Amino acid sequence: MSASLVSSSTAFINHDVSTGDPVEYHTMEVDAQMRSSSPYEILDRRTRPDPSNKQAKSKGMVDWLNSVADDAMVQATIYDKRRIVISLLHHETPRWPAKDPATTSMMPISIASAISPALLVPFYVVALNILRCLVRSRRERGGLPLPPGPTPVPLLGNILSLDTAAPWQTYAEWQTKYGDVLYVRLLDQEVVILNSQSDAVELLEKRSKIYSDRPFIATIEPYGLGCSFGFARYGDYWRLCRRIFHQTFRADAAVTFRPMQLRTARQIIVNMIDQPNQYTSHYSTFTASVAMSAVYDYEPGHRDDPMVHMVNNFLQASMSAATSEKAVLLKMFPFLLRIPDWLPGSSIKCEARSSSEWALKMMETPYQYVQKRMEFSQDPTFSMVSDHITRMQKYDQSYCSDYTTALKHASVTAFIGGAETTSSLLMTFTLAMVENPHVWKRAQAEIDAVLGMDRFPEYEDRPSLPYVEAILRETTRWQPVTPLVPHAVSSSDIYKGATVVANIWAMSRDEARYPNADQFTPERFLSLEGTLIDDDPAEYIFGFGRRICPGRHTGDASLWISIATMLATLEFTLSKDAEGKDVVFKPTYASGLTRHPVTFPCRISPRSHVSKESLQRVLAG
Numbered sequence: 120m121s122a123s124l125v126s127s128s129t130a131f132i133n134h135d136v137s138t139g140d141p142v143e144y145h146t147m148e149v150d151a152q153m154r155s156s157s158p159y160e161i162l163d164r165r166t167r168p169d170p171s172n173k174q175a176k177s178k179g180m181v182d183w184l185n186s187v188a189d190d191a192m193v194q195a196t197i198y199d200k201r202r203i204v205i206s207l208l209h210h211e212t213p214r215w216p217a218k219d220p221a222t223t224s225m226m227p228i229s230i231a232s233a234i235s236p237a238l239l240v241p242f243y244v245v246a247l248n249i250l251r252c253l254v255r256s257r258r259e260r261g262g263l264p265l266p267p268g269p270t271p272v273p274l275l276g277n278i279l280s281l282d283t284a285a286p287w288q289t290y291a292e293w294q295t296k297y298g299d300v301l302y303v304r305l306l307d308q309e310v311v312i313l314n315s316q317s318d319a320v321e322l323l324e325k326r327s328k329i330y331s332d333r334p335f336i337a338t339i340e341p342y343g344l345g346c347s348f349g350f351a352r353y354g355d356y357w358r359l360c361r362r363i364f365h366q367t368f369r370a371d372a373a374v375t376f377r378p379m380q381l382r383t384a385r386q387i388i389v390n391m392i393d394q395p396n397q398y399t400s401h402y403s404t405f406t407a408s409v410a411m412s413a414v415y416d417y418e419p420g421h422r423d424d425p426m427v428h429m430v431n432n433f434l435q436a437s438m439s440a441a442t443s444e445k446a447v448l449l450k451m452f453p454f455l456l457r458i459p460d461w462l463p464g465s466s467i468k469c470e471a472r473s474s475s476e477w478a479l480k481m482m483e484t485p486y487q488y489v490q491k492r493m494e495f496s497q498d499p500t501f502s503m504v505s506d507h508i509t510r511m512q513k514y515d516q517s518y519c520s521d522y523t524t525a526l527k528h529a530s531v532t533a534f535i536g537g538a539e540t541t542s543s544l545l546m547t548f549t550l551a552m553v554e555n556p557h558v559w560k561r562a563q564a565e566i567d568a569v570l571g572m573d574r575f576p577e578y579e580d581r582p583s584l585p586y587v588e589a590i591l592r593e594t595t596r597w598q599p600v601t602p603l604v605p606h607a608v609s610s611s612d613i614y615k616g617a618t619v620v621a622n623i624w625a626m627s628r629d630e631a632r633y634p635n636a637d638q639f640t641p642e643r644f645l646s647l648e649g650t651l652i653d654d655d656p657a658e659y660i661f662g663f664g665r666r667i668c669p670g671r672h673t674g675d676a677s678l679w680i681s682i683a684t685m686l687a688t689l690e691f692t693l694s695k696d697a698e699g700k701d702v703v704f705k706p707t708y709a710s711g712l713t714r715h716p717v718t719f720p721c722r723i724s725p726r727s728h729v730s731k732e733s734l735q736r737v738l739a740g
């Protein structure tokens with residue numbers, strides 16, 4: 120029935136003949152089937168008009184579209200029997216086209232060629248909402264000018280000009296043309312991109328009271344990611360979760376995890392020597408172990424642990440699936456979450472269901488593990504969850520229920536926030552070492568000179584190992600794990616209604632600060648004397664203001680100890696094929712909510728004086 124309601128559509132800008140003001144027009148060409156069928160059944164049964172004559176049908180549709188738009192600045196009108204015109208007026212008073220818009224078209228874009236006809240009716244419903252949102256946000260800004268940016272096309276905005284796999288790169292390219300702060304529009308979403316650290320500090324830190332909200336992302340709730348307060352709107356629920364989290368992960372409290380982090384980092388070397396090709400999984404186990412020890416006092420088995428398995432299943436189901444393309448699709452067509460499983464297009468709904476089932480298990484199973492241990496075990500347990508369960512006893516029942524939910528959410532956020540980021544950076548480190556053997560050789564010379572060959576790095580050695588520190592800084596700068604960090608504006612300000620995005624990628628590619636920024640060069644963080652300079656990417660890779668990563672002290676400590684231990688014990692080279700030739704590869708990156716190198720072939724082997732047994736002796740003693 121709805122399949123060919125609209126046979127083609129065209130968007131163009133024209134100028135009002137009497138005032139010269141720009142007007143955007145969108146014609147919807149309606150085909151024969153629509154004229155002989157009843158379109159209102161598809162659009163909205165409640166507003167179904169009398170379908171007895173053709174003119175009434177068109178009129179009914181126009182009335183309905185106008186009721187959806189609900190704004191004097193956006194209007195639909197009948198142009199002729201075949202066409203409906205939707206116009207967005209760029210000035211305050213609604214006006215109507217004086218001429219045939221089709222013949223005076225200045226910017227024709229064939230939307231129909233890009234989107235199947237079956238999608239066009241919902242598309243127009245969405246289109247009207249896009250126009251309405253834009254007009255409203257212009258009003259809310261009180262006519263203040265927007266930052267410069269590429270010219271958006273009607274309705275779609277700048278979405279077609281973006282490299283959707285790496286939008287941060289497109290924004291960085293536009294920076295050279297439009298400046299550090301730029302404006303883009305993605306469908307109905309106005310986005311302000313901050314390409315420089317100083318602008319991000321200016322808005323997201325100095326005005327953090329109003330720049331600490333998060334934008335709506337349509338995949339978050341359906342995929343179960345709502346259990347992470349990292350995506351929560353700025354408000355009381357977020358504050359409670361963040362407070363619970365902060366008590367465990369603030370700088371002075373996070374120091375207590377160091378013995379566990381050191382032990383876990385050494386354990387991954389044993390695993391690496393045993394199964395070097397499984398390095399991706401060893402990194403996941405390492406990050407999950409750190410989070411589980413801190414949050415639940417649970418030390419996972421070294422391999423195939425059921426809790427780690429559960430976390431990884433959730434991360435796989437949610438992170439790779441909840442891509443920005445799907446977010447746009449769900450925002451435009453939310454009904455995709457309600458269609459029956461057997462219909463084509465239901466895959467998003469099925470993926471989302473599986474992901475949210477894993478989220479629920481991940482939230483409940485380890486929490487119950489702590490509750491049972493507190494109830495039945497003789498061994499005392501110290502963790503974020505046990506600590507807060509004890510504190511909760513002094514609160515009344517109604518507050519306890521909110522507190523419990525916030526505690527469960529704060530707990531899983533430690534995995535969601537910590538797992539992907541830390542293990543992705545360890546993958547990046549491994550890639551950098553395989554591509555730059557001179558770097559790990561120089562680091563080993565430094566470690567051997569400071570520690571000798573008979574002991575492994577400890578946290579106290581950190582200030583004495585500036586080159587290792589420089590490698591850590593360069594790893595985080597070279598391939599930022601969260602290239603874009605979105606905030607939203609919660610109350611009245613010049614960018615109200617816009618998503619304000621810190622482009623960490625652009626900050627890391629600032630050629631004036633980092634010459635040959637695409638190269639992995641730890642030396643850029645050292646003075647000629649070999650001491651560390653003041654520039655530290657930690658000033659921007661962890662985000663800004665009230666939303667700054669609250670796990671950064673733990674994340675930094677995990678990264679340092681694992682990188683230092685790997686450098687002290689392992690060598691990283693290209694794999695060899697059957698004929699003994701190097702296996703050369705081109706690195707590729709995957710991105711969902713974070714960005715990481717896809718597993719690549721390489722050879723990770725112990726240094727000549729290191730063995731599994733020597734490590735196990737150290738671990739046992």
Ligand code: HEM
Nearest residue numbers: 349532533536537540601660661662663666667668670674
């Ligand atoms: C080690 C590498 C890490 C990097 C590069 C990193 C980066 C980030 C960034 C960029 C943000 C967004 C900040 C903003 O909106 O301005 C963030 C948020 C967050 N991170 Fe991290 N993170 C790392 C590790 C961790 C770890 C280990 C944990 C947990 C122990 C963690 C927990 C969180 C949480 C809970 C949030 C959400 C904060 C909020 O929305 O209020 N992160 N992280």
